[in-house]
Amino acid sequence: HLRLRSALALVTGAGSGIGRAVSVRLAGEGATVAACDLDGAAARETVQLLGRRRGEEGAPRRAHAAFQADVSEARAARRLLEQVQDSFSRPPSVVVSCAGITRDEFLLHMSEDDWDRVIAVNLKGIFLVTQAAAQALVSSGCHGSIINISSIVGKVGNMGQTNYAASKAGVIGLTQTVARELARHGIRCNSVLPGFITTPMTQKMPQKVLDKVTGMIPMGHMGDPEDVADVVAFLASEDSGYITGASVEVTGMRPSW
Numbered sequence: 388h389l390r391l392r393s394a395l396a397l398v399t400g401a402g403s404g405i406g407r408a409v410s411v412r413l414a415g416e417g418a419t420v421a422a423c424d425l426d427g428a429a430a431r432e433t434v435q436l437l438g439r440r441r442g443e444e445g446a447p448r449r450a451h452a453a454f455q456a457d458v459s460e461a462r463a464a465r466r467l468l469e470q471v472q473d474s475f476s477r478p479p480s481v482v483v484s485c486a487g488i489t490r491d492e493f494l495l496h497m498s499e500d501d502w503d504r505v506i507a508v509n510l511k512g513i514f515l516v517t518q519a520a521a522q523a524l525v526s527s528g529c530h531g532s533i534i535n536i537s538s539i540v541g542k543v544g545n546m547g548q549t550n551y552a553a554s555k556a557g558v559i560g561l562t563q564t565v566a567r568e569l570a571r572h573g574i575r576c577n578s579v580l581p582g583f584i585t586t587p588m589t590q591k592m593p594q595k596v597l598d599k600v601t602g603m604i605p606m607g608h609m610g611d612p613e614d615v616a617d618v619v620a621f622l623a624s625e626d627s628g629y630i631t632g633a634s635v636e637v638t639g640m641r642p643s644w
């Protein structure tokens with residue numbers, strides 16, 4: 388039973404980690420995937436992984452496609468939505484914002500640039516993509532499901548991540564407000580709060596820190612990108628049809644630091 392047979396899913400940050408796993412999972416549920424990343428080659432690699440779109444009998448479907456965009460730039464975000472709409476002749480009914488960065492530093496030493504860049508990508512980027520997608524959906528009268536990847540750090544904080552934690556807390560507030568504003572248009576908006584997930588983002592952390600973090604996770608191990616993708620697929624599908632404005636923790640239980 389393919390839950391996303393008729394969905395067109397736009398995934399940002401699709402070239403790596405969680406965004407790549409989400410792309411694979413949504414395609415596996417029958418969705419056509421528009422995979423976007425700042426790194427266009429990485430987005431194209433993801434599309435290769437998805438294989439060829441299986442056409443419905445008698446009604447060939449368009450293939451998955453890759454897009455390059457910097458979601459923190461307003462013009463690029465708008466152009467991305469236009470390109471997706473032009474390519475598939477409809478707006479994406481599922482939008483998953485996974486693009487995100489870290490620039491860790493303790494508060495006492497954090498530069499203004501580290502603050503600005505993380506807020507620009509992680510928070511403004513989600514605002515821009517969500518707004519452009521919502522405008523496209525509302526103006527064409529389509530329903531949709533928007534899923535924003537926040538982080539448990541947005542709720543509980545984390546040493547060295549004032550910028551990142553603030554951006555992720557912002558995503559939770561943005562998502563709840565978008566959910567309220569768009570409910571009457573049949574557009575749901577939820578956030579997913581991963582804990583520590585094994586991806587290139589966390590692989591760059593020192594092993595000592597990773598061991599310490601793992602020791603604080605009640606389930607005793609870090610998550611896989613697929614653990615997050617499973618929840619995203621649920622939120623994208625009608626199985627979550629009465630869920631909006633939620634922030635779903637995928638953490639192996641919140642680390643107790």
Ligand code: NAD
Nearest residue numbers: 400402403404405425457458486487538581583584586588
């Ligand atoms: P990742 O570094 O593996 O992937 C992030 C992707 O986003 C990269 O492909 C990168 O090129 C892309 N990207 C970065 N800036 C961009 C921009 N301006 N425009 C478009 N694309 C851009 O990281 P990941 O671990 O897969 O993280 C995905 C999301 O999940 C992020 O929002 C991250 O904050 C969040 N998250 C990750 C974890 C974790 O433990 N890995 C935990 C909580 C939340």
